[in-house]
Each structure stands twice: as C-alpha cells, then as structure tokens.
Amino acid sequence: MLHIETQPTQTPVSPPTTSAILVIGGAEDKVHGREILRTFWRRAGGNAARIAIVPSASREPTIIGERYRSIFTNMGVRQLEVLDIRDRDQCEDDRYMKFVETCTGTFLTGGDQLRLCALLADTPLMERLRLRVQRGEVTLAGTSAGAAVMGHHMIAGGSSGESPNRALVDMATGLGIIPEAIVDQHFHNRNRFARLLSALSMHPDRIGIGIDEDTCAVVEHDSSIEVVGRGTVTIVDPAKLSGNNCDRVGTSDPLSLHDLRLHVLCHGNRYHLRTRQPLS
Amino acid sequence: MLHIETQPTQTPVSPPTTSAILVIGGAEDKVHGREILRTFWRRAGGNAARIAIVPSASREPTIIGERYRSIFTNMGVRQLEVLDIRDRDQCEDDRYMKFVETCTGTFLTGGDQLRLCALLADTPLMERLRLRVQRGEVTLAGTSAGAAVMGHHMIAGGSSGESPNRALVDMATGLGIIPEAIVDQHFHNRNRFARLLSALSMHPDRIGIGIDEDTCAVVEHDSSIEVVGRGTVTIVDPAKLSGNNCDRVGTSDPLSLHDLRLHVLCHGNRYHLRTRQPLS
Numbered sequence: 001m002l003h004i005e006t007q008p009t010q011t012p013v014s015p016p017t018t019s020a021i022l023v024i025g026g027a028e029d030k031v032h033g034r035e036i037l038r039t040f041w042r043r044a045g046g047n048a049a050r051i052a053i054v055p056s057a058s059r060e061p062t063i064i065g066e067r068y069r070s071i072f073t074n075m076g077v078r079q080l081e082v083l084d085i086r087d088r089d090q091c092e093d094d095r096y097m098k099f100v101e102t103c104t105g106t107f108l109t110g111g112d113q114l115r116l117c118a119l120l121a122d123t124p125l126m127e128r129l130r131l132r133v134q135r136g137e138v139t140l141a142g143t144s145a146g147a148a149v150m151g152h153h154m155i156a157g158g159s160s161g162e163s164p165n166r167a168l169v170d171m172a173t174g175l176g177i178i179p180e181a182i183v184d185q186h187f188h189n190r191n192r193f194a195r196l197l198s199a200l201s202m203h204p205d206r207i208g209i210g211i212d213e214d215t216c217a218v219v220e221h222d223s224s225i226e227v228v229g230r231g232t233v234t235i236v237d238p239a240k241l242s243g244n245n246c247d248r249v250g251t252s253d254p255l256s257l258h259d260l261r262l263h264v265l266c267h268g269n270r271y272h273l274r275t276r277q278p279l280s
Numbered sequence: 281m282l283h284i285e286t287q288p289t290q291t292p293v294s295p296p297t298t299s300a301i302l303v304i305g306g307a308e309d310k311v312h313g314r315e316i317l318r319t320f321w322r323r324a325g326g327n328a329a330r331i332a333i334v335p336s337a338s339r340e341p342t343i344i345g346e347r348y349r350s351i352f353t354n355m356g357v358r359q360l361e362v363l364d365i366r367d368r369d370q371c372e373d374d375r376y377m378k379f380v381e382t383c384t385g386t387f388l389t390g391g392d393q394l395r396l397c398a399l400l401a402d403t404p405l406m407e408r409l410r411l412r413v414q415r416g417e418v419t420l421a422g423t424s425a426g427a428a429v430m431g432h433h434m435i436a437g438g439s440s441g442e443s444p445n446r447a448l449v450d451m452a453t454g455l456g457i458i459p460e461a462i463v464d465q466h467f468h469n470r471n472r473f474a475r476l477l478s479a480l481s482m483h484p485d486r487i488g489i490g491i492d493e494d495t496c497a498v499v500e501h502d503s504s505i506e507v508v509g510r511g512t513v514t515i516v517d518p519a520k521l522s523g524n525n526c527d528r529v530g531t532s533d534p535l536s537l538h539d540l541r542l543h544v545l546c547h548g549n550r551y552h553l554r555t556r557q558p559l560s
Contacts, residue, residue, distance in 0.1 A: 160468075160471070161468065161469050161470075161471075162468060162469070162492075162511075163468050163492045163495070163510075163511035163512040163546075164468070164512060164544055188440075188441065188442060188443050188444070188471070188473065188474040189441050189442070190441075190471075191440070191441075191468070191471035191473075193468065193471075193473040194468045197544060212442075212443045212534075215443070230534070231442075231443035231534050232444060232534045232535070232536070236542070242558070243543075243549065243558060245546065253546070254492075254510070254511050254512045254546040254547065255512070255544060255546060256512070256544055256545055256546040256549050257542075257543070257544040258543045258544070258545075258549075258558040259541065259542075259543065259558070260541070260542040260543070260544075261539065261540070261541060261542070262516070262537075262540040262541070262542045263523075263537070263538045263539065263540070264477060264535060264537040264538075264540075265536055265538075266443075266525070266533070266534040266535060267534065269523065269536050269538075278523060278538040278539070
C-alpha cells in the first residue's frame with residue numbers, strides 16, 4: 001500500500017477516513033456474527049456503500065458472486081454489482097469501469113490466485129481500482145486467493161508437511177496492493193508456516209503475514225494493522241535475517257534461516273508494517 | 281541438561297568426549313544411510329558400545345525393541361539389551377540396573393510420551409541413567425515420544441490445524457534431561473507450530489525446539505546443538521516475549537505472543553542453548 005507509485009491526481013478527492021484494506025485468511029464466518037464481513041461493510045460505507053464483488057478467482061464465479069451479493073444485500077446494501085470478469089477484455093468494459101469509478105468497496109473472493117492475477121493484473125480496471133484504494137476512496141477486501149494477491153510477491157501454490165525448502169512454494173507476481181507483504185492464508189489451519197518461511201527466504205526484504213481462517217488483518221492508510229476475527233495473524237519479520245542458505249542449496253534441500261522476529265497477533269492486536277513493531 | 285541438580289560423585293569418572301544427547305524428530309531413516317542412527321552408534325562408542333534400548337513408550341515394545349536391536353546389531357554392536365520395562369517395578373530389576381550402570385548408549389523409542397514417563401520418571405533406573413548422561417558417561421537418544429520427554433515441561437498431546445490457543449496442547453512433566461527445552465517432534469510434518477507456541481505461552485522461561493522427521497538435534501555437554509539429518513530444527517526463543525495473553529484468555533481463545541525470536545536450522549547448523557545464539 002505504501003510504495004505504490006502514484007499518478008498526479010486531476011480531481012482531488014478527500015478520502016473517507018473509514019476506508020481500509022482487509023486481508024482475510026479464508027473461511028470467514030458468513031452465517032453467524034459475520035464479524036469480518038460486517039467490518040468490510042462498515043468500512044465501505046455501511047448501507048450507503050456501493051460494493052463491487054469480483055468472483056474471478058473462482059471457477060464457479062456465478063455461485064460465489066451470488067453468495068456474497070446475498071450476504072451484503074441482507075446487511076442492507078442496495079448498490080451492489082458482481083463484476084463477473086472471465087476474460088481480460090472485460091476489464092475495459094464500460095459498465096464495469098463506471099462501477100469501479102464510483103464504488104466504495106470491492107471484495108475479491110477466494111479461488112485460485114493465479115487465475116485472479118491473470119485476469120486482473122495490469123488492466124485498466126485494476127489500475128483504476130488500485131489508485132482509488134491508494135487514495136482511500138475504496139475499501140478493498142480479499143479472502144483466501146483474494147488475500148494472497150495483496151503483495152507484490154505472491155504465493156501461487158505449494159505444499160505442506162515438509163521442512164522449509166525452496167520447492168515447497170511456487171512464487172508469482174501479485175497485484176501489489178500491499179507490496180511489502182507476502183501473504184499466506186488458511187495459515188495454521190493448513191500447515192503453511194514452512195511455505196511462508198520458504199517464500200521469505202527468497203524475498204527477505206518483505207514481511208511474511210500468515211492469516212488464519214475467519215481472521216482478518218485490517219490494514220489502515222498509515223500502514224498499521226489491526227486483527228479482527230477468531231484466529232491469529234502471524235507476522236514473520238526477516239529484517240535481521242542471517243544464515244539464509246536459499247541461494248546455495250538445491251531446490252528441495254532444507255533451508256536455514258536465523259534471527260527471524262515473530263509476532264502472533266489476536267483480535268484487537270495491532271502492528272505497524274513500516275516500523276515493524278507491535279502497537280500497544 | 282545444564283540445570284539438573286547433581287549429586288556428589290563418589291567415584292569420579294572422566295566422561296568420554298564423544299557422548300551427547302540426541303533429540304530425534306521421529307521417523308528417522310532406518311533403512312538407507314541411517315545417518316542419525318549411525319550418529320548415535322558412533323557417539324555411544326561404535327562397535328565397542330553397550331546399548332540399552334528402552335521401547336516402553338510403545339504399545340508394541342517387543343516388535344519395536346527387536347527392530348532397533350536388529351539395526352544396531354547389523355551396525356556391529358555386540359553388547360545390546362532391550363530393557364522391556366512394562367511396569368515401574370522393573371526399574372529396580374537387578375539385571376536392568378546393572379546394564380544401565382555399564383551401558384554407553386541408551387535409545388528411547390517412539391510411542392506415547394505419557395506412558396514412557398509414567399513408567400520411568402523418578403525410578404532408580406531413570407535417576408541412575410540421568411546422572412550418567414549428565415556426567416557424559418552415556419549417550420542418550422530419544423525419537424518421537426522419546427524426544428518429547430527430554431524437557432522438564434513436556435507436550436503430552438494436543439491437536440493441530442487451529443490458531444495457537446491453550447486448549448491446543450496438553451502439558452505434563454517430562455524426564456527433565458534438557459530442562460530448559462520444550463520439545464515438539466514431527467514438527468513441520470504434522471503442523472505443530474501452533475501447539476509449540478501454545479506450550480511456550482504457558483512456559484515462556486523455556487526454549488521451544490521443533491524437530492522435523494528424520495532430523496536430530498545433537499546436544500553437546502556445553503549446551504550447544506548441532507543439527508543432523510534431512511529436515512530442520514526450529515528454535516522458538518521467547519526471551520523477549522511480550523503481549524502474552526495466556527493468563528487472561530479462555531482456554532480456546534487465540535493467543536497473542538509478540539517478539540519471539542525464531543531460528544530455522546538445517547544439517548550442520550549450530551545453536552547454543554545457553555547464549556541463545558546461532559553459532560557460525
């Protein structure tokens with residue numbers, strides 16, 4: 001969020017102070033308290049929100065798009081559009097562009113993060129959305145695959161149940177909304193600690209953010225994070241990393257990584273991405 | 281290993297410089313290079329070793345005892361006894377006591393760590409073994425459950441796939457061979473990061489040691505560790521821990537743990553338990 005290059009603003013808009021970026025670890029509660037989805041709804045403007053749902057990560061975009069439409073409609077949102085992008089050309093579609101120009105919230109669903117990036121990255125729609133998010137005009141949320149795309153470097157896939165090693169993780173380029181982060185989701189739930197460590201060994205200038213299911217890192221415009229939800233957000237900070245052997249070992253050799261700083265944050269805990277400190 | 285209270289030695293024995301404590305993450309290679317088992321064999325004295333196998337953690341002690349007997353016999357060991365302890369009374373058995381008095385290596389197999397502790401803790405046999413290990417007269421190895429018992433605080437069981445929380449882990453008292461450590465095994469293989477963190481939240485004066493399968497932390501008498509094997513040893517150091525909410529939350533509430541120091545060590549990497557620093 002911080003390091004995005006800005007274009008000169010033609011018509012300055014004073015950003016609503018409520019907007020934020022919500023990075024959700026997947027499987028957020030959709031039935032009971034819906035705390036995370038309600039946080040998105042509130043930060044996007046409550047019942048006055050104009051919400052775009054992007055179900056493009058999913059191979060069942062109609063079903064998943066309608067599911068979120070129903071959730072936000074039930075909350076009271078009246079202006080809502082599912083941007084059912086299945087082809088990059090649709091990212092120049094007039095109606096979609098117009099909606100993105102005026103929406104106050106955008107929700108990226110789960111699915112396959114590579115598919116989502118292949119459809120959205122470097123399109124007029126995505127560039128416009130990115131700029132509006134950066135200006136604080138839009139609250140952007142992404143869950144699961146929609147969370148994975150937030151960093152510049154993206155975990156595209158991988159496996160689990162092994163020691164950290166380079167072959168454990170497939171890296172690709174994400175949408176760069178929070179460029180300094182490498183996000184992994186379903187974190188403790190799916191045993192992804194080793195894969196996040198493996199990703200960081202290749203990009204030790206970033207910060208690892210592992211988000212559990214039904215848990216959200218709410219990223220504010222000053223780069224502070226607050227945790228909302230039922231699980232934890234794990235921050236792995238390699239600022240003082242030493243002993244990194246990732247350039248010397250074969251792809252499936254175990255990695256060594258010394259002097260990582262680790263924070264496990266639960267609901268209400270805060271952390272600052274720029275100062276790399278927990279906040280009291 | 282360091283903080284064990286010593287009894288005055290009646291007959292000082294100069295410790296062989298080769299002895300060590302081997303903490304093995306389970307599923308060590310028994311067929312091919314057998315690197316870890318060969319390290320134990322070598323540190324116990326090679327073909328001149330007198331090896332005690334303690335299969336008491338297992339519910340199939342005969343089978344597992346014979347398996348290790350066959351492995352070490354094939355390596356060339358001629359003096360070998362399976363101490364098939366199924367009752368605490370056997371820990372005063374003359375023949376077993378005599379063997380423990382003269383053995384140069386003892387191997388604790390896998391199984392159930394609670395069972396192993398229930399049978400061995402505070403028995404004459406175990407106290408004698410502990411003293412001889414501390415004096416450097418015996419190389420002690422434990423794999424899986426046999427590794428779990430090494431600390432004073434022991435992870436007796438737990439589950440995985442959840443955010444760190446107190447209910448995720450059952451703690452008990454171990455054999456206290458390396459009292460400063462809380463050991464977890466099959467570490468990355470079985471998604472045990474959250475459970476080790478949960479254990480540390482309750483005992484932040486200890487050091488967490490997560491050991492992958494077919495991987496061993498060789499603990500020397502100066503409290504340095506060297507990693508041997510195919511995976512990694514993860515050190516979680518809570519010396520600077522803050523934000524620990526474990527005394528304020530309900531048992532299944534997610535934990536917060538700030539400012540942990542983390543080291544991922546691979547084959548050949550060294551770490552010092554006393555200085556809490558990786559060694560070059």
